[in-house]
Amino acid sequence: MARKMLKDGEVAVADGGGGESYEYDLFVIGAGSGGVRGSRTSAGFGAKVAICELPFHPISSEWQGGHGGTCVIRGCVPKKILVYGAAFRGEFEDAKNFGWEINGDINYNWKKLLENKTQEIVRLNGVYKRILGNSGVTMIEGAGSVVDAHTVEVTQPDGSKQRHTAKHILIATGSRAHLVDIPGKELAITSDEALSLEELPKRAVILGGGYIAVEFASIWKGLGAEVDLFYRKELPLRGFDDEMRTVVASNLEGRGIRLHPATNLTELSKTADGIKVVTDKGDELMADVVLFATGRTPNTNKLNLEAVGVEVDQIGAIKVDEFSHTSVPSIWAVGDVTNRINLTPVALMEATCFAKTVFGGQPVKPDYRDVPCAVFSIPPLSVVGLSEQEALEEAKNDILVYTSSFNPMKNSISKYVSYLSRDHLLILQFHLSPCVLVKGYRILWCFH
Numbered sequence: 001m002a003r004k005m006l007k008d009g010e011v012a013v014a015d016g017g018g019g020e021s022y023e024y025d026l027f028v029i030g031a032g033s034g035g036v037r038g039s040r041t042s043a044g045f046g047a048k049v050a051i052c053e054l055p056f057h058p059i060s061s062e063w064q065g066g067h068g069g070t071c072v073i074r075g076c077v078p079k080k081i082l083v084y085g086a087a088f089r090g091e092f093e094d095a096k097n098f099g100w101e102i103n104g105d106i107n108y109n110w111k112k113l114l115e116n117k118t119q120e121i122v123r124l125n126g127v128y129k130r131i132l133g134n135s136g137v138t139m140i141e142g143a144g145s146v147v148d149a150h151t152v153e154v155t156q157p158d159g160s161k162q163r164h165t166a167k168h169i170l171i172a173t174g175s176r177a178h179l180v181d182i183p184g185k186e187l188a189i190t191s192d193e194a195l196s197l198e199e200l201p202k203r204a205v206i207l208g209g210g211y212i213a214v215e216f217a218s219i220w221k222g223l224g225a226e227v228d229l230f231y232r233k234e235l236p237l238r239g240f241d242d243e244m245r246t247v248v249a250s251n252l253e254g255r256g257i258r259l260h261p262a263t264n265l266t267e268l269s270k271t272a273d274g275i276k277v278v279t280d281k282g283d284e285l286m287a288d289v290v291l292f293a294t295g296r297t298p299n300t301n302k303l304n305l306e307a308v309g310v311e312v313d314q315i316g317a318i319k320v321d322e323f324s325h326t327s328v329p330s331i332w333a334v335g336d337v338t339n340r341i342n343l344t345p346v347a348l349m350e351a352t353c354f355a356k357t358v359f360g361g362q363p364v365k366p367d368y369r370d371v372p373c374a375v376f377s378i379p380p381l382s383v384v385g386l387s388e389q390e391a392l393e394e395a396k397n398d399i400l401v402y403t404s405s406f407n408p409m410k411n412s413i414s415k416y417v418s419y420l421s422r423d424h425l426l427i428l429q430f431h432l433s434p435c436v437l438v439k440g441y442r443i444l445w446c447f448h
């Protein structure tokens, strides 16, 4: 493919056409969803690209990560594998009502699932390396940081440092889960460890009302644990449609997960019987595992951004314009490190737009409208478009809402899920004058 670099002036760049020469056209820090897509697509446009990534480990740290990033190694992929594993419980129960005679105990082997999950993420880590290699991208192992507008320093696992120059630098270092600052917080784990636990907990406490908390509650309950879910609001899944949040909450409860709305944890301590958990309502309970799913912090603190003039916000997310351009003209950032919509397909979209803008000669902004999103609770929730509240605001209350709850046919004879038999379809249309627009909005609640 012919090399097609953006002409100066279309999007401002640092070198100003002054003829400086660099080792690479693009140096990418972080080989997760955004970094891999950004480097491959740029290489496809003919750019000479290098990427650095930390050594592989299922649990991330400042010195450990791996090609593929959060989604592949400790996010979407391993989580979905555990969700599949957990969903079998209901299927086994239901099977009896469809005539299957299951004699004797059905035993469950957590270690087997964990082993298979690890094999799969190791395989995918290799796939990502191969994809990069086949695209002609140079891979460098180590922690990258920015030295100046065109120089990246990579600290390799043996401590040695190399410097590389590039016309453009793309930061795609993602984010990492953080622990809420309460006494005993070191006893809690994050989603990284939760996906790699040696033993399946019998009693699990989860703090957080977001999708990761809801998903782990479903996984652990499905695999047989007692689960207590604590969150600050009245309903889980803040930001989703209120009506659907209510449906999710009642389905979680229907599965036997104990919900504790508007409740926080104040202290954890170790006892002979496990971890003692104290709440802000003065309640105490015991747990084998306490998961904090209370948010993630952008990975920027080791990148030397301040010294180079790359602006970050109060939580450390890199500030970018609509083209993912930072405050330094030669430096760009995509994905979770910019804290826009923190989902894999969004990181991919931002990275594709970056590559098209900088190396494809076709400046294009990411489009954040109608990003579809799924919550892999059991049963799952999927969402696209506006929430009812957003639609009300946008159409100045001129909307029609249609909802329907119905019993899926499968549940008519299944005992296990019959009490959760609410399939839910919410269709909303609204009109904007002077021209009449009809916008579709649909939330579909479904069983597998």
Ligand SMILES: Cc1cc2nc3c(=O)[nH]c(=O)nc-3n(C[C@H](O)[C@H](O)[C@H](O)COP(=O)(O)OP(=O)(O)OC[C@H]3O[C@@H](n4cnc5c(N)ncnc54)[C@H](O)[C@@H]3O)c2cc1C
Pocket (backbone or CB within 6 Å): 029, 030, 031, 032, 033, 034, 035, 052, 053, 054, 060, 064, 065, 066, 067, 068, 069, 070, 071, 072, 074, 075, 076, 079, 142, 143, 144, 145, 172, 173, 174, 175, 191, 212, 299, 302, 334, 335, 336, 337, 342, 343, 344, 345, 347
């Ligand atoms: C438990 C969980 C479940 C999730 N489930 C979903 C889901 O179902 N669907 C969905 O769309 N999204 C999901 N996500 C979110 C998704 O994983 C992220 O939005 C996505 O991975 C962001 O991609 P990214 O490229 O910005 O960052 P990442 O994928 O995190 O990649 C960043 C990479 O940079 C590396 N890195 C960091 N610092 C340095 C450095 N100094 N030098 C070199 N390399 C560095 C890291 O090791 C990492 O590999 C989930 C996240 C979690 C935690």
